[in-house]
Amino acid sequence: MRIAVIGAGALGCTFAALLDRAGHEVVLVARGAQLDAITASGLRLTGGFGDWRTRQLVAVPALDTPAELAILAVKAQDAAAALAEHGRTLDGIPVLVVQNGLDGVSAARAALPTSSCFGALSIIAASYLEPGSVTVTTPAPTYIGRGAGEPDAEVRRFTAELAPAFPAEAIGNFVGAQWTKLIVNQLNALPAITGRSVQEVIADRGLRMVMTRSMREAVRVGVARGIRFGSLQGLSDRNLRLFARVPALLGQMLPLRFAARMGSVPNPGSTLQSLKRGQRTEIDFLNGAVVREARLAGRDAPVNAALTELVHEVERTGMFLSPTEVLERLAR
Ligand SMILES: NC(=O)C1=CN([C@@H]2O[C@H](COP(=O)(O)OP(=O)(O)OC[C@H]3O[C@@H](n4cnc5c(N)ncnc54)[C@H](OP(=O)(O)O)[C@@H]3O)[C@@H](O)[C@H]2O)C=CC1
Numbered sequence: 001m002r003i004a005v006i007g008a009g010a011l012g013c014t015f016a017a018l019l020d021r022a023g024h025e026v027v028l029v030a031r032g033a034q035l036d037a038i039t040a041s042g043l044r045l046t047g048g049f050g051d052w053r054t055r056q057l058v059a060v061p062a063l064d065t066p067a068e069l070a071i072l073a074v075k076a077q078d079a080a081a082a083l084a085e086h087g088r089t090l091d092g093i094p095v096l097v098v099q100n101g102l103d104g105v106s107a108a109r110a111a112l113p114t115s116s117c118f119g120a121l122s123i124i125a126a127s128y129l130e131p132g133s134v135t136v137t138t139p140a141p142t143y144i145g146r147g148a149g150e151p152d153a154e155v156r157r158f159t160a161e162l163a164p165a166f167p168a169e170a171i172g173n174f175v176g177a178q179w180t181k182l183i184v185n186q187l188n189a190l191p192a193i194t195g196r197s198v199q200e201v202i203a204d205r206g207l208r209m210v211m212t213r214s215m216r217e218a219v220r221v222g223v224a225r226g227i228r229f230g231s232l233q234g235l236s237d238r239n240l241r242l243f244a245r246v247p248a249l250l251g252q253m254l255p256l257r258f259a260a261r262m263g264s265v266p267n268p269g270s271t272l273q274s275l276k277r278g279q280r281t282e283i284d285f286l287n288g289a290v291v292r293e294a295r296l297a298g299r300d301a302p303v304n305a306a307l308t309e310l311v312h313e314v315e316r317t318g319m320f321l322s323p324t325e326v327l328e329r330l331a332r
């Protein structure tokens, strides 16, 4: 298949390299030093899916010819601009939106009225190391779907085309699964605030408890919004609702389980990676989305609001907080 990937960051490059390895014709839209490095020497993938240097992949500054499928892999805060910039070539071709948060597919659908848009929720943890190089710290499946019902024929067909390149599964209740991924992405804020890996944060008793509280709060907001959580990687509507009800001490089992699945290679998470590159983060679409959804349900989400604010503070100051400072700030 001829596949265009827009967004040559951690996940876009991971998918682009894996699709190249599987023999697809990949056009990767890249910018700046990333475009120069890939044009000069190809794209190097290392880590959990094995090592690969791309052979046929072509990096371009802008899409000029249509593809059979486009994969949009930019951060949520950059999606509107990317859709506007590449919309003329994208509109009319199927677009798979790889994005955390709740808005990716609906924003693409609004911007590309004649495209068939669907979404991917990836549990892969990937890090952008330097121009021309990405590494997968945790290989994991990617879940593809759209809407609230069962996966339709087109979703199944594209998933079957992609699955030989990387583990991919078509899922039903994609909207509910976006919420489940929003709970998983409670992993992101504390590494961004402290500059530590997800595993280090979860190993710290105090930070682990904050993460457990933010996850439980997010689940309660989802329940108040009438969400039926979708099934992802052993998480389900039933076990997430139970997680929000058991004593908080017992609830810590969930972040501990995430850390165990992640393995020992440090995962900074995608939000800390933006900060390390001096870029704005996606936090308003992660913990910030929980705060907005809580308001719509007539509730507060104080832990998610505080974590959102602390990530913005680190964006402004460039100074990470120690675990003790995080606990003090949350106690105010
Ligand atoms: N990294 C991970 O492990 C995971 C990430 N995700 C999600 O996947 C999505 C992508 O994340 P990730 O790969 O980490 O993000 P990155 O920030 O690593 O990469 C995004 C890329 O998009 C590029 N970009 C932004 N705007 C445009 C544009 N207008 N045209 C072309 N390129 C553009 C950026 O370029 P530039 O740097 O020049 O701005 C950057 O290279 C996010 O929603 C994230 O939450 C989900 C699961 C795991």
Ligand SMILES: CC(C)(CO)C(=O)C(=O)O
Residues within 6 Å of the ligand: 100, 122, 123, 124, 125, 126, 184, 185, 187, 188, 267, 268, 269, 270, 271
């Ligand atoms: C799955 C996880 C937590 C991987 O790090 C992710 O989605 C992210 O970093 O944004």
